[in-house]
Amino acid sequence: MKAQSGCWTCKKRKIGCDRTIPNCNNCSRTSRQCLGYGLRLTWPGCRNRHGRGQDALTYEPPSSHTTLKRHHGRQFISFGEMDILASKGHAFGLDLWEKYLVERPQFTLSLHSPIVGQDAILLDYYESVISTMVSTTSARNGFSNEMLPMALSCRDASALALSNAMLAISAYHHLGPESAARYKLDAVSRLSESLSGHDSLTYSHVSDVQLAACLMLAMYSVFDKNDGSWHIHLHGSSGLVQMSAGCQHRTPSTFLLTWLLYYQVLGNFAHPSHISSYDVGAVCIQGSKLEDDYIIGHLGCSVEILEIIHEINGLRSRTSRSADHQSLQPGIESRIWLDGRLQALNQRLHPDENLCTTPAERCRTLITAELYRLATILYLQRVCPMEGDHARRVGYLDQAFYAYAKLESVSSPWPLFVVACESRKDEQRMIILEILDEMDRARSIGNISDMRKAIEMYWKQCDLRVDMDQTRQLEWWRFVDCGITVPWFV
Template sequence: MKAGKSCWTCKDRKIGCDKTLPACNNCIRTKRKCAGFGIKLTWPEKYDGRRKAVIPSIYGQGCTTTTVFGPSLALDFLNTTTEDIEVSGSCDLTENPAYAQLLRLNTWTLPTLPLQGFTSDDASLLSYYEGRLARIITTVDDAHNGFRNEILPMALTQQSKASQSLMESVLALCAFHVSGPRQALRHKARALQLLNQSLQADVSEDLSAKLAACMLLCVYGVFDPTDGNWMVHLRGAKGLIGDGLPRSGTQQFISPFLRSWILYHDVLAQFSQMMSGYGSQDSGHVVLPEYTSEKTIIVGSLGCSEELMELVACINQLRGQTVFDTSLIEELRSRLENLTQNIVIKPEQQSRSQSEVIDKVRIHDTAEFYQLAALIYFRRQILQLPPKSRSIQQLVESSLNLISQMEVCTSPWPLFVVACEVHTDEQRLQILQTLKKMELHRRIGNIGVTRMIVEAFWKQQDLVVHDTAKTVMDWRNIVDMAQMTPSFI
């Protein structure tokens, strides 16, 4: 019996085949294994020049090999695993979360090998900080941008261990953002060593540089999810100033930039903690911040006004309390709803580039995004409205509309607050795509951690049967914060 075509062995050898079944005589004579005559599946490993290499897409059209690919914004799946089911079934997260198997955030993949012979061009890193990083970590890039106009002059003085530590912290942050943790490790270790030497001296000496070094190391911990020490550095900064921040007229004046920078991290640290954790306070001692027109100005390092951030701090302190002062709650509600946030731009005396135009629309939208998130946070945690209530969903829809107008969202905290309240697949897809864009354009580690928590929380919501249980679910109950606290900064 003859086959209708040559065997695969003869085809590969490019010789004639007698097509004898079940094995051709050529293979038998040369003592080769006959590959047979059936269908053969192949997966080309490289472009052979005979046809265009095509990568299929979900739209039915191929992309050539010259296409540059980033994270896909086309498909997203929420994959529930057996571990998620175990977390859901181990106990009732809404009643007794203490014994649940929690989501562990720490990855601890930072290499520990010594970086012998590693050198970096410090001038290039400083240029990168001045030209790019100082713009990434602020909403308003004008003459008030303290990341450029205060941090750099303070670091360049090199007159104390604290300023030297600040310089190394700047270099570590830039090296990490450009090349990753391995290249940043030397600068980070040097920054910590110099800061420790500075702290052994008089605490009152060079306080601003010490605070700035602590806070920049805190920012490094936000950028690098394997670091896990952003809260440690924040506590260090707070320890330097005690109960309050020195203001003008005192011997150790702390600039408004440093005050607002510490305030922002402190408030979001409180947000990430359980009620009995960081910064917990009796509701009877909660005092609303004093209103001043100066506090209504949108601060670049915050993304919103200082007044709004102080009101969020009040919500943090009231969260979880069962008895409220109704007059306090009503005043807090009124101030959140009627909040005014003003844009005040102070142009640089010498513009770095005529193309660098400050985008007032983006600044206004970012500040409004924070306000909407604060209202959601207040109504869910203090008024305890159900997530599917009309009041909450209207705020969610307004927030998602704002996000759709942004080229790239730059604010993890309001995005996370909104993400915990979405319910439809379309809304979830918008959140996931927004997070992917943030990861692609900003390359800051806490965004990946944020996405991990959001997806874990959604899966637990999907596994809960009763809507009443979903109403009281708290994302903090599924995150193990023993070794690492998530940052939404």
């Protein structure tokens, strides 16, 4: 067997090579070291005295070190940008290393968790199914990354309340309402015990766990449409945030604040009469330590979108109480300002998502966030109408249905509800009904069926009024403030 080209020793000598493997006969006959036939590296710009590129230096382990030879080349240490910046004393690199070395998770999982049997199965179901169902992102999913450590870090009353609330949701979705009942009752009992205790101010993390338990019980009410205690838990969560607002060292986590913001804003959308004088939404927006245009998984959109929906809710409440034309002028100015923000808004993924998710997952997240933006524009147009809205509305609806056609599954109910209420064509309504059927099959959450009933009720009223005065638009948001105990599009 011959090599395809001559050995490097013969090439240096500029003589013919017989290409014998492993060593050529020329080198053997003249007692020279045969440098072999493989590729050799040269460093650009490095020239010897003859003007030719020099060979790269290589390390050959001593032949006597058999262990070193056996493992040579199997392990590597790679250098990255952060290493280079840190070696040069660059502030950015040093900041990264300081953050990497100093930061520690607030909660750690118990090494000897007492959760076994059915509880362990349900906890695994929560992590693998529930937490992925209620978030549009993977890398920064607080329902698994933050809630599980909180629930398992200790076994005090607040942590037990949180873990039982999580188990209740898993049991309801996996086994049915009968299996979930005892977990839900245990969660409420443990939460009441923790709130009535005197150690709430002793540990800085207890208020976070209590707030998480309240919000998790509110989420249970979303799954179980017959529960009826959503507003009770939301009110309790708001109270805890209000209490912590006056304490310098007890600011709730960003994840909990944005979760409460989501419930608060959509709760006010459904029930504007429940808007309190203490604006928890504003507190949550100010307290969330995030850039406004990052897409948050448990929101499905950016914080700025929820902030704008919050503003529209307030605008809707004010305009509904205004009777004279002069008092409507500030509403028109707000409409122009909010519309400009929505047109300029560019929602983006957090860098962690770009590193840890597939292109298909990133595409789904971006499309969902865009649907929130389009639905918010449609909501703003209806709350404060202006001339030319109809033509623009048709264009936004076309964009929304084009986006829905790209999604294999739909996870966010609120944009779908708004788009459905603006749909007038039969083919559009058929698409909406098909999406609702798929959501019901995939998610099995009780609020989907209620949302479908409200949408169909609104469609029927619109069709019955088709010959009436078109200037008297039927306000579709009135169909969500009809005594239902939970906003079923959260």
